Amino acid sequence: MSKRIDVKDLNVYYGNFLAVEDVNINIQAKSVTAFIGPSGCGKSTFLRTLNRMHEVLPGARVEGEVLLDGNNFYGPGVDPVTVRTQVGMVFQRPNPFPTMSIRDNVLAGVKLNNKKISKGAADALVEKSLVGANLWNEVKDRLDKPGSGLSGGQQQRLCIARAIAVEPQVILMDEPCSALDPISTLAVEDLINELKDQYTVVIVTHNMQQAARVSDKTAFFNIAGTGKPGKLIEFADTTSIFNNPGQKATEDYVSGRFG
Ligand SMILES: Nc1ncnc2c1ncn2[C@@H]1O[C@H](COP(=O)(O)OP(=O)(O)OP(=O)(O)O)[C@@H](O)[C@H]1O
Ligand SMILES: [Mg+2]
Numbered sequence: 001m002s003k004r005i006d007v008k009d010l011n012v013y014y015g016n017f018l019a020v021e022d023v024n025i026n027i028q029a030k031s032v033t034a035f036i037g038p039s040g041c042g043k044s045t046f047l048r049t050l051n052r053m054h055e056v057l058p059g060a061r062v063e064g065e066v067l068l069d070g071n072n073f074y075g076p077g078v079d080p081v082t083v084r085t086q087v088g089m090v091f092q093r094p095n096p097f098p099t100m101s102i103r104d105n106v107l108a109g110v111k112l113n114n115k116k117i118s119k120g121a122a123d124a125l126v127e128k129s130l131v132g133a134n135l136w137n138e139v140k141d142r143l144d145k146p147g148s149g150l151s152g153g154q155q156q157r158l159c160i161a162r163a164i165a166v167e168p169q170v171i172l173m174d175e176p177c178s179a180l181d182p183i184s185t186l187a188v189e190d191l192i193n194e195l196k197d198q199y200t201v202v203i204v205t206h207n208m209q210q211a212a213r214v215s216d217k218t219a220f221f222n223i224a225g226t227g228k229p230g231k232l233i234e235f236a237d238t239t240s241i242f243n244n245p246g247q248k249a250t251e252d253y254v255s256g257r258f259g
Contacts, residue, residue: 002029002200003069003086003169005050010064011229012045012054019045021229023064025219032192032201034211034238037221038258042230043204044174046221050202051087051172052080068169085113087170088163093179094155096147096162103143105158106130109166125165133161134191153184160191170200177210189214208254212242220250 005027012020020042027033035043048054049062052073065072073083088109096105106126110117117125126143130136135157139150147158156176163171173192177185192214195201205211211218218241220234234241234250245251252258 002198004029005170005200005202006065006067006070007050008065008067010046010049010062010066012042012049012062013060014045014057015059017227018229020049020221021231023232025232025235027200027202028217029069029200030196030198031216032196032203032214034215034218035202035204035221036206036208036211036218037230037233037253038223039206040226040230041221041223043221046230047172047174047202047204048089050170051089052083053089055080081113085109085166086168087172088166088168090156090159090163090171090173090176092175094152094159096150096155096158098146098148100147101144102139102147102150102158105147106161106165109162113166129161129165130158132164132195133157134187134194135161151184153180153187156180156184156188157191160188160195164195168199170202171195173201173203175204175206178206185210208242208256212238218242220245220247220253222249222253 007023007025010023011018023046037043050066054060054062066074068086097108103126106129107122127136130139135154138154150158177188192201215238218238219232220241221230222233223230234245234247241250242254245254
């Protein structure tokens with residue numbers, strides 16, 4: 001299920017503004033990769049290119065290739081909607097559909113893809129996804145209640161269940177814990193740790209301890225100044241990024257001496 005992502009010579013633009021320059025990176029299947037770096041260096045922008053979400057903004061475009069197990073999903077004729085079913089996304093703020101029931105929230109992505117499924121199959125998928133998101137026991141007796149009635153941490157796990165339900169190969173998460181308390185953060189981190197058995201996970205985080213706890217590999221992005229493009233500075237095993245970085249800028253950033 002899980003797939004490798006290889007990025008080749010990727011430039012990311014908003015109109016004429018080059019936001020992220022010349023990224024080359026190989027993201028392993030069944031692993032967690034963390035993106036770290038100062039605000040504005042292009043982490044979210046780059047992450048959104050990994051499921052073709054970037055280009056939904058007017059004028060936003062990319063040059064280069066992103067290969068999912070060897071297939072360039074920026075190639076001619078590739079449907080971005082198909083890419084997004086293979087590469088799911090979880091956002092910074094939990095964004096369940098507030099009036100929709102917990103059950104329908106889990107199924108929302110599946111229904112968007114126009115998949116017709118029987119009630120029995122839907123029930124099974126809801127349970128499987130909620131179990132996968134470590135939320136089943138907390139919500140199994142109130143599946144028909146609105147998603148907005150859950151705590152922030154539960155809502156974020158509901159969004160993860162919604163992403164899993166589509167059965168993607170890759171899950172992208174942009175600061176998934178930034179709106180959560182420490183207990184919910186640990187619950188989501190435990191979940192990320194379990195997800196990598198099945199999925200390729202990429203997470204953007206400002207929390208160094210979190211990157212150190214959950215990721216196998218870490219990519220450090222940096223920016224030379226306002227108006228300059230963000231760049232990938234160093235990509236290595238998380239332990240070496242934190243204990244033995246190869247670049248001075250990485251060392252300054254991870255040790256908090258930045259700026
Ligand atoms: N919709 C947009 N239109 C134009 N420029 C944008 C847009 N979104 C982001 N940018 C610019 O692209 C650059 C990278 O922004 P991005 O949000 O990717 O940074 P980031 O590393 O995720 O920062 P943060 O840590 O604050 O979330 C910034 O200069 C930002 O101003
Ligand atoms: Mg961001």
